[in-house]
Amino acid sequence: MNIKNIAVVILNVMFLSATAFADEGNKFGIDHILGIQTPSAVTVSPDGEWVAYVVSRNDEEEDKGYSQIWMTSVDGKTTIPMTASYLNAGSPQWNPDGSSLGFIGTRGKGDDAKSQVWLLDRRGGEAQQYTHVEQGVSGFLWSPDGSKMLLSIKDPEPKELDENGEEVDAPKEKPFVIDRLQFKRDYVGYLDRRRTHLYLHNGDEDPIQITAGDYDNSDPKWSPDGSKIAFVSKREGDPDGNSNSDIWVVTADPDAGEYTPTQITKNKGSDSSPAWSPDGKWIAHITITEPEKLWYATSMLAVIASDGSGKANILTKDYDYMVYRPSFSKDGQSIYFLPDEGGNGPLMSIGVNGGDMTTHTNGEITVRDYDVGQDGTIATIQSSHHIPHDVHVLNDGMANRITTLNDELLDGIELANVERLKVPGWNDEPVESFVYYPPNYDSSKAYPTIFVLHGGPVSQHDTAFDTWGQLYAANGYIAVLPNPHGSTGYGSDFTYSLNRQWGVPDFADVDKIADYLVANGISDDDRLGVGGWSYGGILTNYVITQSGRFKGAVTGASEVNHRANYGHDHYQLQWEIEFGLPWENIDAWEAINPFNNIGKITTPTLVMGGQLDWNVPIQNSEQLYQGLKRLGIDTQLIVYPNEHHGIRRPSFQRDRLERFLGWYDKYVIGQ
Secondary structure, three states, rough: OOHHHHHHHHOOOOOOOHHHHHHOOEEEHHHHHHHHEEEEEEEEEEOOOEEHHHEEEEEEEEEEEEEEEEEEOOOOOOOOOOOOOOOEEEEEEEEEOOOOOEEEEEOOOHOOOOEEEEEEEEOOOEEEEOOOOOOOOOOEEOOOOOEEEEEEOOOOOOOOOOOOOEEEOOOOOOOOOOOOOOOOEEOOEEEEOOOOOEEEOOOOOOEEEOOOOHHHHHOOOOOOOOOOEEEEOOOOOHHHOOOEEOOOOOOOOOOOOOOOOOEEEOOOOOEEEEEEEEOOOOOEEEEEHHHHHHHOOOOOEEEOOOOOOOEEEOOOOOOOOOOOEEEEOOOOOOEEEEEEEOOOOEEEEEOOOOOOOOEEEOOOEEEEEEOOOOOOOEEEEEEEEEEEEEEEEEEEOEEEEEEOOOOHHOOOEEOOOOEEEEEHHHHHHEEEEEEEEEEOOOOOOOEEEEEOOOOOOOOOOOOOOOHHHHHHOOOEEEEEEEOOOOOOOOHHHHHOOOOOOOOOOOHHHHHHHHHHHHHOHHHHHHHHEEEOOOOHHHHEEEEHHHHHOOEEEEOOOOOOOOOOOOOOOOOHHHHHHOOOOOOHHHHHHHHHHHHHHHHHHOOOOEEEEOOOOOOHHHHHHHHHHHHHHHHHOOOEEEEEOOOOOOOHHHHHHHHHHHHHHHHHHHHHHOO
């Protein structure tokens, strides 16, 4: 069997003839957005010769999204599929000896569809089911010697028993019985007392449970010698009433009989993302030392002894940027991590004792994921303004792209030129934006302009390929993607300035960016639009209640009446930390409540959201729509059935984008 010949045939299927997605001529359009394939979960094979990853794609005929596992040689010359294109698969992990690849796969339909661990022999053949857990498996990790797995399993639903203790068929629908402080979660629903625990499994016997109690346990990691498991859990008081997660360590001996975890971190804020040093003596992790600052607090890289002795040594205390995803180098002398740094997202590292940092990816790029192989090979998933995410392998300071997932799709398509713009914003502090100029931009003309506001609010527009920015530019707009106060990437003070001031500094930033663009003849003051999703929609609501300069607005999955959301969304703890209890600290809540200023809106506004969204429930969108309708403002309310905070169904994704363009064309350009 010639793998390379097979790979050529497979690639023709994988990259489907991009002409099937082509919009008119060389214009970037909605067809391209729906046709983009996105990689994730990159993992390097033990021999350092292959990289496995997941590719997510839309199937508009089936009106579904699919995820498929592929692998590519590190030289990029050979790419082959590992799972079928019509079945969903994720979380690929190599057996430490490289002989097989484990993954999470779902088979069956409806209530019978449960996620299990499956194994693929690298020599070929069908995947073999490895776990047979009744309620399914949410995650797994190979032990360092490959002899067993660590499984993450949520407690099963209690069985219905008769008076003799015999199992009987449960009714199809039962009432929700709720007694938790945190009682709902988007994409999950109402929460009960079932928790996610860790289990050891050798493939033959029943899994052995090694964590217990009324706590969830997440992000487990094996120690290098396979004797222990580090994991994250909130165990202080009521876990629903605080954000203090810690790193814990428990034995991985299947014959231990008793599994009492040892608390490693004792910081008052959250500690997460444990990563063992190669000698097993240290655990790197992400720490937040100012929990009172909530999501505005800077996440930092720290190291602590794996036996819990001593205090954590914070390595990035003076870096002043959010950091994520730590991983030790194979020689144990440095730690890799991903930061948000001024609109960039590089892969960086720092010595185990701190000191100078090294940037391993250069230029205007954003790294979404990475993996350090056993031989030190580093694979990344990264993107730039003009290339969607692809898998890269780092060699001698260079990132070699080994996949070209969307090259054929975008071949010959003219994309926007993207530039950074920094102007004085709120309190004359600099605020940065990415500005997307239409292809064939004419600097002698002022253009219709759309402000695309990001979610979060603690997030950033970055240097990755942005489909909304490209779409608007392709349709004759300048697209402005600002990083206003509250964004990451510009220092802790810049982020924290939004605390209890939603709509104050960030609206001022948007307004001043618009002033600059209009004053410099770039944007037409009579043709400005604004919109966003999640906090981008929330900020849109502030913008249109404080200014009438925008001719059209789109607000998606947004809030407009904050007190009405308390107890209805899943942010009860975050609301209480930032604003206090809504019946005790009324002034703080109402000071930033855009619902009180709905009567000032003059902007035609499209209101959108998912029917089942419990992150930012549709209730507030309904209230905004009702107010606009009552005032006689041009508006529509679009509710996507059975969708949560993100819109997943391809037909609804297309519908949303078409409505974006239609609304802006009508009210901003005036077509």
